[in-house]
Amino acid sequence: MPDKELHIDTQVIHAAYAADPDTGSTTIPIHLSTAFAYKSAEDIAAVFAGKDAGFIYSRINNPTTNLFEQRMTALDDGLGAVACASGMAAITSTVLALAGQGDQIISGQSIFGGTHSLFNRTFSRIGIETSFVESTNAESYRDAITDRTKLIFVETLGNPKLDVPDIVAISAVAREHQIPLIVDNTATTPALLKPKTLGADVVIYSTSKYLNGHGNAIGGLILDCGTFDWSSPRTTYLHELHARVRHFAFLASLRTHICRDIGTCPSPFNVFLTAIGIDSLAVRMERHCDNSLKIARALSEDARVDEVRYPGLESHSDHAVAKRQFNERYGALITLNVGTRERAFAVINGVEHIQRLANLGDAKSLIIHPASTFCREASEDERTAMGVNEGLIRLAVGIEHADDILDDLDRGLKKLN
Numbered sequence: 564m565p566d567k568e569l570h571i572d573t574q575v576i577h578a579a580y581a582a583d584p585d586t587g588s589t590t591i592p593i594h595l596s597t598a599f600a601y602k603s604a605e606d607i608a609a610v611f612a613g614k615d616a617g618f619i620y621s622r623i624n625n626p627t628t629n630l631f632e633q634r635m636t637a638l639d640d641g642l643g644a645v646a647c648a649s650g651m652a653a654i655t656s657t658v659l660a661l662a663g664q665g666d667q668i669i670s671g672q673s674i675f676g677g678t679h680s681l682f683n684r685t686f687s688r689i690g691i692e693t694s695f696v697e698s699t700n701a702e703s704y705r706d707a708i709t710d711r712t713k714l715i716f717v718e719t720l721g722n723p724k725l726d727v728p729d730i731v732a733i734s735a736v737a738r739e740h741q742i743p744l745i746v747d748n749t750a751t752t753p754a755l756l757k758p759k760t761l762g763a764d765v766v767i768y769s770t771s772k773y774l775n776g777h778g779n780a781i782g783g784l785i786l787d788c789g790t791f792d793w794s795s796p797r798t799t800y801l802h803e804l805h806a807r808v809r810h811f812a813f814l815a816s817l818r819t820h821i822c823r824d825i826g827t828c829p830s831p832f833n834v835f836l837t838a839i840g841i842d843s844l845a846v847r848m849e850r851h852c853d854n855s856l857k858i859a860r861a862l863s864e865d866a867r868v869d870e871v872r873y874p875g876l877e878s879h880s881d882h883a884v885a886k887r888q889f890n891e892r893y894g895a896l897i898t899l900n901v902g903t904r905e906r907a908f909a910v911i912n913g914v915e916h917i918q919r920l921a922n923l924g925d926a927k928s929l930i931i932h933p934a935s936t937f938c939r940e941a942s943e944d945e946r947t948a949m950g951v952n953e954g955l956i957r958l959a960v961g962i963e964h965a966d967d968i969l970d971d972l973d974r975g976l977k978k979l980n
């Protein structure tokens with residue numbers, strides 16, 4: 564049976580590799596080698612010329628990283644993937660492969676703070692402009708399209724707003740205008756959502772989060788779904804490569820130009836840690852999500868909390884879209900509003916086991932105050948667009964027992980009395 568017909572629970576354990584052909588090792592080997600030797604000058608020349616497959620130098624490719632890329636490609640039923648040192652490196656490389664000075668990109672406004680800053684400040688300095696639009700309104704993407712539009716970027720689950728864009732509707736707009744749709748699937752992972760099935764052309768991951776799962780290695784990945792025609796008038800930077808390698812143009816641009824030139828390669832050791840994490844992705848996501856629903860329901864009946872946002876609650880404005888897109892589970896981010904910064908800090912300081920830190924997708928439950936941390940640099944208007952105010956607390960629910968997490972939150976909420 565081909566990989567794509569297996570359930571995700573099985574794919575994460577068996578897809579794309581079984582055992583090392585030389586040693587029988589079933590865990591992927593760590594190749595901490597900077598470069599790779601060949602028997603003759605002719606052999607190495609053939610690899611450089613692209614006539615023979617082979618590893619050259621670990622900034623370009625590496626056998627450990629390659630196995631990880633193959634497994635990820637199988638999970639999302641893609642054409643291929645390029646791993647990066649971080650999620651930000653993956654997003655930067657994707658945009659630079661598709662856009663240059665004088666171009667415009669369109670992005671949902673409710674996105675990860677680092678990505679917002681990259682688009683808003685860093686890219687604008689080199690002449691790539693971003694139009695931020697209301698994330699969940701497909702028509703707002705259409706309205707922002709110009710002759711210079713090179714890509715549309717969207718996240719599967721806005722953070723910390725926790726809004727859920729209708730990817731099918733946005734993909735229809737992108738397709739109509741021959742614009743590639745880039746979907747950041749970090750918060751949902753292939754366990755909840757396979758972006759290709761909803762019309763994504765390129766998938767981005769920060770593997771630092773749920774894919775790694777244990778908060779021990781930063782990493783990123785770019786995956787080409789194989790759905791986009793890279794000879795589109797929108798993707799001019801890829802036309803030369805398209806003439807040579809056809810549908811591999813985007814991946815070839817990343818591998819042989821962008822990621823190679825910038826040096827976005829991950830450490831094979833970090834890749835190894837992430838590859839191990841993926842084995843348990845499906846069961847972890849189940850627990851993350853089941854815990855979250857239980858906690859969100861309990862908190863929404865708690866009088867000490869003004870508002871609870873979680874896409875799994877029927878009261879959530881995007882519940883229907885989330886239900887359709889997320890495989891009947893709703894992710895592991897919850898926000899609660901307790902009114903003021905003072906009260907939010909009291910709750911955050913009052914918990915014992917839940918860790919106060921800026922991450923998500925860890926086995927451990929995590930808690931943070933967005934307005935004073937990762938949304939600190941945003942203007943008042945931007946914060947409002949992101950759904951952030953002074954009383955907001957974000958929880959990244961871990962895989963501990965739900966009742967213990969609830970008891971800990973109760974310990975924090977008692978500080979409000």
Ligand SMILES: *Cc1c(COP(=O)(O)O)cnc(C)c1O
Nearest residue numbers: 649650651675747749769771782
């Ligand atoms: C964390 C995150 C990123 C950035 O990834 P890093 O690995 O931290 O560079 C990008 N997108 C989303 C949705 C994220 O949560």
